[in-house]
Amino acid sequence: MASLGTPMAVRVGATLRIADHIAAGRRTAAELAEAAGAHTEALDRLLRYLAVRGVLNRDDSGHYTLTSLGEPLREDHPAGIRAWFDIDGAGRGELSFVELLHSVRTGEAAFPVRYGREYWEDLTADPDRVASFNKLLGADVAERAPGVVAGFDWASLGHVVDVGGGDGSLLSELLRANPGLRGTVVDLPETARTAKERFAAAGLGDRADAVAGSFFDPLPPGAGGYVLSLVLHDWDDEPATAILRRCAEAAGPDGSVLVIETVGSGGHTPHTGMDLRMLCVYGAKERGVAEFSALGAAAGLDVVAVHPAGPSVIIELAAAR
Numbered sequence: 001m002a003s004l005g006t007p008m009a010v011r012v013g014a015t016l017r018i019a020d021h022i023a024a025g026r027r028t029a030a031e032l033a034e035a036a037g038a039h040t041e042a043l044d045r046l047l048r049y050l051a052v053r054g055v056l057n058r059d060d061s062g063h064y065t066l067t068s069l070g071e072p073l074r075e076d077h078p079a080g081i082r083a084w085f086d087i088d089g090a091g092r093g094e095l096s097f098v099e100l101l102h103s104v105r106t107g108e109a110a111f112p113v114r115y116g117r118e119y120w121e122d123l124t125a126d127p128d129r130v131a132s133f134n135k136l137l138g139a140d141v142a143e144r145a146p147g148v149v150a151g152f153d154w155a156s157l158g159h160v161v162d163v164g165g166g167d168g169s170l171l172s173e174l175l176r177a178n179p180g181l182r183g184t185v186v187d188l189p190e191t192a193r194t195a196k197e198r199f200a201a202a203g204l205g206d207r208a209d210a211v212a213g214s215f216f217d218p219l220p221p222g223a224g225g226y227v228l229s230l231v232l233h234d235w236d237d238e239p240a241t242a243i244l245r246r247c248a249e250a251a252g253p254d255g256s257v258l259v260i261e262t263v264g265s266g267g268h269t270p271h272t273g274m275d276l277r278m279l280c281v282y283g284a285k286e287r288g289v290a291e292f293s294a295l296g297a298a299a300g301l302d303v304v305a306v307h308p309a310g311p312s313v314i315i316e317l318a319a320a321r
Contacts, residue, residue, distance in 0.1 A: 005049070009049050009050055009053070010050070010073070011086075011087055011094075012087070013046065013050055013055070013073065014081075014091070015085070015087045015088055015091070016036040016037075017035075017075065017082070018032060018036065018047070018050075018073070019066055019071070019075075019077075020074055020075050020076075020082075022056075022064055022065060027063040027064055028063060028064070029041075029044035029062065029064075032047070032064070047064055050070070051064065054067055054070075055069050056070050073085070080136075080139050083132060083135065084136065086132065088128075089128070089133075090136050092122075092129070093277075093281040094277070094281075095114060096110040096111045096113075096114055096280040097110070097277075097280055099113040099114050103279050107279075107283070109280065110280040111281050119281050119282055124190075127190060130190055130191065131194075134167045135167075137166045137167070138166065138169040141166075141173070142169065143311070144309070145170060145173040146310060147308075147310020147311060148170065148173075148174075148229070148260060148310065149174060151307045151312075151313075152258065152307050152314050154174050154181055155178040155180055157223070157256065158181070158182065159183065159184070160174060160183045160184070160224065160226075161183070161186060161227065161250070162183060162185045162227045163227060163228050163231065163243070163246075163247060164186065164187055164231040165185035165186065165195065165210075165227070165229070166187060167198055168185050168194070168195030168199055168210060170229050171185055171199075171227075172198060172199065172204060175204050175208055176202075181207070182208070183208045183209075184209050184211060185209070185210040186210075186211055186213045186215065186219060187210065187212070188212065192213075195210035196210045215228075215231070215246055216243065217246070218250070219246050219249070219250035220250065221250045222250070222255075223251070224256065225258055226247040226250055226255065226258065227258045228247065228257070228260065232244070232259060232292070232295070233261055233274075233285065233286050233287065234282050234284050235282065235284050236283050236284050236285070240295050241298045242299075244298075244299035244301060248299050248300050248301050248317075248319060251318075255319075256304070257301055258314055258317070259315040259317065260312050260314050260315075261287065261292070261312060261313065263288055263313045267288050267289035267290065269285075269286040269287060269291075289303070289306055289313070293315075296317045301318065302317060302318060302319075303315060303317055304316040304317060304318050
């Protein structure tokens, strides 16, 4: 259970896209090394290791094929896990677990210990990592969107601001399902540009916009609803409260703040693995409804209702009366 060899071997194989190269017809270590830009002999040692672990098959002539265990490492596999293991992309954050001891001793993020700067600073320093992050979030949104769309009367809001809404994936789904709804994404400049392009390509440009900004700064005021989808679990209590406070300011006395998160049955945090990841990467946490309620209260918001939404819940908050 404690050996780091296997998870790192799988992640290196995913980063080098070994499964994709094998699927494209490359079979020997030399062919795969040429395609992956790797050292042939060292790569063959990695491939042999993965074969012993059941990720690959190796025949007597030294040709490699994928096993059923290795197939999901293809980029085009519906499981969508390769990118999460890619050390050059989103998988970079997972290596924070090497510094888990620091987080457990201090309660602080481990990512800065490993990389010398906080996660968000590191992410925004590299456009390729930003693109990788947004692509993965978009895939997650696609899985959650049907439940979110059906879980609330979005049309009643008139105008929705998706705060930290990434590439506009969620807002696009809300607008498609509610023809009278308008929407705005607020995110960092590069991501906001991507969202605008998505809206235009989807024919939603007349109802959707994206503006560059931070959710720690004042938000566009006066919308009917301010959405925080999988945002607050990336932040510790103090910054999470600050984000909610900005949403409350923009929503005013009549608007709603809608927090979309993964919460287990009974309103409790269900996923211990994700909770530990939030600690290591961000110095943050998963929360239950009671904890979100406490954050809301500190920002001047009361919980109005909790709406089931597939694998997520929508926690509806409004200005405290």
